[in-house]
Structure formats: structure tokens, C-alpha cells
Amino acid sequence: MLKVDKIEVKYGGMPVIHEVSFEINEGELVSMVGANGAGKTTILKTIEGRLHPTKGKIEFENEDISKSSTSDAVRRGITYIPQERRIFTPLSVEENLRLGAYSLKDKEKIEENLEYVYKLFPILKERRKQKGGTFSGGEQQMLAIARGLMASPKLLMLDEPSLGLMPKLVTEVLEVVKKLSEEGHTILLVEQNVREALELADRAYVLQTGRTIQEGTGEELLQSDIVKKAFLGI
Amino acid sequence: MEVLVSQALVSGILMGLVFSLIALGLTIIFGVMNIVNFAHGEFLMIGMYAAYWSAVILSMEPLLTLPIAAAIGFVLGIASYYLLVRHLLRGPMIAQLLGTFGLMLFLRYLALFIFGPNFKTLSKGVLIGKTFMMGPVVIDWSKFFVGLLSLVSFLLVYWIINYTKTGKALLATSIDAEAASYMGIKTEWMNGLAWGLGGATVGIAGALLINFYYVYPTVGILFCMLAFATVALGGFGSIKGAFLAGLIIGLIETFFGQFVSSELKFAVIYALYFIVVALRPEGMFGWK
Numbered sequence: 001m002l003k004v005d006k007i008e009v010k011y012g013g014m015p016v017i018h019e020v021s022f023e024i025n026e027g028e029l030v031s032m033v034g035a036n037g038a039g040k041t042t043i044l045k046t047i048e049g050r051l052h053p054t055k056g057k058i059e060f061e062n063e064d065i066s067k068s069s070t071s072d073a074v075r076r077g078i079t080y081i082p083q084e085r086r087i088f089t090p091l092s093v094e095e096n097l098r099l100g101a102y103s104l105k106d107k108e109k110i111e112e113n114l115e116y117v118y119k120l121f122p123i124l125k126e127r128r129k130q131k132g133g134t135f136s137g138g139e140q141q142m143l144a145i146a147r148g149l150m151a152s153p154k155l156l157m158l159d160e161p162s163l164g165l166m167p168k169l170v171t172e173v174l175e176v177v178k179k180l181s182e183e184g185h186t187i188l189l190v191e192q193n194v195r196e197a198l199e200l201a202d203r204a205y206v207l208q209t210g211r212t213i214q215e216g217t218g219e220e221l222l223q224s225d226i227v228k229k230a231f232l233g234i
Numbered sequence: 235m236e237v238l239v240s241q242a243l244v245s246g247i248l249m250g251l252v253f254s255l256i257a258l259g260l261t262i263i264f265g266v267m268n269i270v271n272f273a274h275g276e277f278l279m280i281g282m283y284a285a286y287w288s289a290v291i292l293s294m295e296p297l298l299t300l301p302i303a304a305a306i307g308f309v310l311g312i313a314s315y316y317l318l319v320r321h322l323l324r325g326p327m328i329a330q331l332l333g334t335f336g337l338m339l340f341l342r343y344l345a346l347f348i349f350g351p352n353f354k355t356l357s358k359g360v361l362i363g364k365t366f367m368m369g370p371v372v373i374d375w376s377k378f379f380v381g382l383l384s385l386v387s388f389l390l391v392y393w394i395i396n397y398t399k400t401g402k403a404l405l406a407t408s409i410d411a412e413a414a415s416y417m418g419i420k421t422e423w424m425n426g427l428a429w430g431l432g433g434a435t436v437g438i439a440g441a442l443l444i445n446f447y448y449v450y451p452t453v454g455i456l457f458c459m460l461a462f463a464t465v466a467l468g469g470f471g472s473i474k475g476a477f478l479a480g481l482i483i484g485l486i487e488t489f490f491g492q493f494v495s496s497e498l499k500f501a502v503i504y505a506l507y508f509i510v511v512a513l514r515p516e517g518m519f520g521w522k
């Protein structure tokens with residue numbers, strides 16, 4: 001479904017991603033793990049068309065999207081849930097959710113999606129008139145995920161959904177990711193909770209200073225020496 | 235005395251509604267992209283000339299020139315964005331300031347070259363020169379209708395922004411442009427649209443003003459200064475704020491003009507602005 005082929009990405013002339021390649025098949029949950037500054041967010045933003053690769057190619061459903069704009073990527077079904085969540089804080093929950101469906105034309109589909117995310121997160125339904133800014137970190141993350149789902153994404157990219165949450169909420173958010181995956185969503189998950197992310201994943205990639213240094217199934221990587229040493233402290 | 239006060243109250247509110255409409259475009263543009271459009275007064279001037287010349291050359295009823303002025307303002311706003319402002323955004327803050335400042339001077343002196351320095355005023359129109367009585371208060375039909383239509387235009391834009399899909403996208407872009415782009419919103423087009431709406435609303439204000447105010451190439455200076463005070467008082471980027479602040483400034487303008495001195499009225503408006511800024515730097519209604 002998504003094929004990233006030897007991309008290089010630069011910030012102001014400085015390459016931070018070097019020849020990164022990976023792919024995601026339909027229905028998979030792929031995790032990408034790596035330390036702070038490894039380039040995870042940069043890769044997601046490049047897929048979403050916010051940044052563009054200076055070398056290499058990105059294909060989505062067999063079409064080259066390396067030069068696509070963000071709005072084009074969203075229209076194709078690639079949805080990015082940013083690391084900072086970026087809720088529209090002055091707007092209500094429901095307004096936030098409807099903005100998530102901005103790329104959809106079909107009104108019935110929008111209502112259907114709204115029902116779906118309200119079922120997934122009943123608290124959002126209870127508080128649908130409340131302003132996004134009044135929500136706690138965990139709730140905002142749920143809202144960000146729900147808003148992303150409103151677009152009926154074919155590929156959902158989650159950027160550190162558990163960042164800054166207390167342990168109980170980390171588990172809760174990752175449960176949601178698991179559930180979405182089980183429902184058939186195709187997911188690219190970036191995480192720093194390496195163990196959990198690898199346990200969830202069908203396949204995973206380890207990123208270090210802009211390079212993929214390992215790939216394999218979740219279990220394989222959990223057993224790998226590099227991962228054990230660098231991330232699991234074993 | 236009572237009659238004079240009621241008279242000033244009515245004129246102040248009617249004029250205030252026009253000020254609100256003039257400030258609306260400025261606050262929308264600022265809200266969406268944090269840029270102050272120094273050429274806003276010149277957009278108004280162009281709206282006034284557009285209405286004036288349509289009325290004179292096509293012998294149109296001045297009120298019917300509104301759509302023409304709105305369309306010209308819209309195109310002017312969009313063109314300013316795509317041809318100039320978009321490129322300024324990549325530069326430092328000072329380039330953005332000087333850029334729209336330059337646009338202001340460019341349009342002003344272009345108008346001076348094309349139209350000459352003379353004051354122009356309309357003498358024909360259903361509203362012009364007619365008055366009616368409301369109790370003891372004498373009201374110009376022109377000012378009454380101009381106030382009313384300013385209010386209608388303002389509410390229409392408010393409705394568009396808050397209740398249509400495109401308006402919501404504009405609002406989202408003003409809150410967080412990057413997040414808006416992740417929703418699939420074309421934020422670049424939203425910037426252009428903000429300029430288009432800004433130009434259209436101030437163009438309408440110009441076409442309304444021409445019913446009782448004269449036009450000349452530098453007419454924008456005064457109105458632009460008032461619009462800045464309105465936006466700063468109401469809160470940069472705030473639409474509600476622009477509405478209320480417009481009314482307040484309209485009232486100060488007429489009350490001080492009538493009872494104290496017309497020289498002092500602008501000083502008072504700015505003094506009020508300084509006080510509000512000292513107490514609440516973000517203006518009455520915060521940034522959004």
C-alpha cells in the first residue's frame with residue numbers, strides 16, 4: 001500500500017533522513033521506533049506531503065506521491081495524527097471532529113464516522129459541546145485520534161500517541177491502537193515505548209540518526225541485540 | 235440637550251457599524267496569517283472609487299454598485315496575496331511590514347496619478363440628501379441605510395465563517411495552520427481567501443461610504459488609522475471584538491466631535507486604545 005524507497009529529507013540543506021526505505025501492506029500495523037531526534041516525525045511529515053524528499057520516492061497505492069501536497073495526501077487517504085496533537089482548542093469537540101472529515105464529500109459518511117468515533121470514545125460524545133482546550137492530555141490524544149479517524153483514512157499514521165501521558169493512560173491509548181488494528185485499519189505507529197510498540201506490531205523498523213538500522217517482525221526485533229541494548233535496557 | 239445626545243447616539247452607532255465593517259477585513263487577515271495589511275485604507279479608497287465611477291459612468295444607483303465594489307475588492311485582495319504577500323511570508327517580519335506598507339503607497343500614488351487629487355462626491359442617488367425623523371432625532375437616510383447594510387454585511391461574513399464548511403476551514407487555519415493542513419485544508423488558498431474576504435468587505439464599506447462621504451486618493455489614511463485602533467481595541471484577529479470596538483469608536487467619534495472638539499476626537503480614540511492595551515495587551519477579546 002505504501003512504499004518508501006530510499007528517501008533523503010533535508011532541513012535547510014542539512015540531510016536528516018538518509019536513504020530510508022520501508023513499506024506497509026494493507027491491514028498491517030507497522031511500528032517505527034527510535035530515540036529522540038532519530039527522524040521519525042520527519043518521515044511521517046514527508047509521507048503526508050508537509051516535507052518533500054530530495055532523493056528517492058514515495059508510492060501510495062502504486063502512485064508516486066513524493067511531490068504531493070498535504071491536502072492531496074489527505075484526500076488519498078493518508079492521515080497524520082501529530083505528535084503535539086494540535087487540537088483546535090477554541091473549537092468544540094464536535095467541530096474538531098467535523099474538521100477531521102473536511103476531505104470527505106459524502107455527508108452520510110461523515111455522520112456515520114461521527115457515530116463510529118463516538119462509539120469508540122463515549123466520553124467525546126458526552127462532552128461534544130465542550131471546547132477542545134478544556135481537555136486533559138489523555139483526552140486530547142483520544143480526540144486527536146478520533147479526529148484522524150473522521151477522514152476514513154486508508155493509512156493512519158500516529159506520531160507518539162502516548163507521549164507525555166501517565167502510565168495508565170499510555171496503556172489505554174495503546175489499547176485503542178490495538179483495537180483499531182484489529183478492526184482492519186492500516187497503521188503506522190511511531191513510539192518511544194519500544195517494548196509495547198513492538199509487541200503490538202506485525203512488523204517494525206528501528207530508526208537511528210535518520211537510517212533504518214533494523215527491520216523485522218515485532219517478535220524478531222524484541223529478541224534482537226540492538227533493540228535489547230539500546231531500548232529495553234537488558 | 236437630550237435631543238443632541240440622542241442625535242449623537244444614533245449617528246455614533248450608525249457610523250460605528252461602518253467602522254466595524256471596515257475593521258472586519260483587517261482582523262480576518264490578521265487572524266488567519268498574523269499580518270497587518272497597511273494597504274487596508276487603500277482598499278477602501280479603491281472600493282469608493284469603484285462605486286463612484288460605476289455610479290457616474292454607468293449612471294447607476296449608488297447602492298447597486300455594492301456588488302461591483304465587493305467583486306473588485308475581492309480580486310484586489312486575492313491578487314495582493316498571490317502576487318505580493320505570499321512571497322513576503324518567506325522573509326523576515328520587517329519585510330512583511332514594509333511589503334504591505336509599500337503596497338499602500340503604491341496604490342495611493344497610483345490613484346493620485348489616475349484620478350487626480352480632487353475630492354469627488356455623488357450628488358444623485360435615492361438616499362442622498364434625504365432625511366427622516368425618529369422622534370426628535372433627524373436621521374439621514376443615507377447614513378441609516380449605510381449603517382444597516384454594514385451590519386447586514388458584517389453578519390453575513392460572520393455567518394459564513396462560523397457556519398459554512400469553507401468558513402470553518404478558514405477558522406481552523408487561523409487557529410493552527412499546520413493542523414488545518416493535516417485535515418486536508420488547502421491553507422494557502424485559505425490565506426488567499428482571507429485577503430479576498432478582507433478586500434471584499436472593505437470594498438463594500440467603501441461603496442457604502444460614498445453615499446455621504448467624498449473620495450480622494452488619500453482618503454484611506456484616516457479610515458485605516460481608525461481601523462487599526464478598532465482591531466487593536468477589539469483584539470487582533472477577533473471578529474466579535476472588531477464589531478464592539480467599531481461601535482465604541484463610532485460613539486467616541488461622534489460624541490467628542492459634537493460636544494468637545496473634532497480635533498480631539500482622534501486623540502481620545504487613541505488614548506482609549508493605549509489604556510486598553512496597557513491593561514489588556516491582547517485587546518478586549520484576546521487573540522481569537
Ligand SMILES: Nc1ncnc2c1ncn2[C@@H]1O[C@H](COP(=O)(O)OP(=O)(O)OP(=O)(O)O)[C@@H](O)[C@H]1O
Nearest residue numbers: 011012016034035036037038039040041042043083
Ligand atoms: N524544522 C526543523 N528544522 C531543522 N531541523 C529540524 C526541524 N525539525 C526537526 N529537525 C531535526 O531533524 C532531526 C529529526 O527530527 P524529528 O523531529 O524527525 O525526530 P523524531 O524522531 O521525531 O524525534 P522525537 O522523538 O523527539 O519526536 C533532529 O535532529 C531535529 O533536530
Ligand SMILES: [Mg+2]
Nearest residue numbers: 040041042083
Ligand atoms: Mg517526533
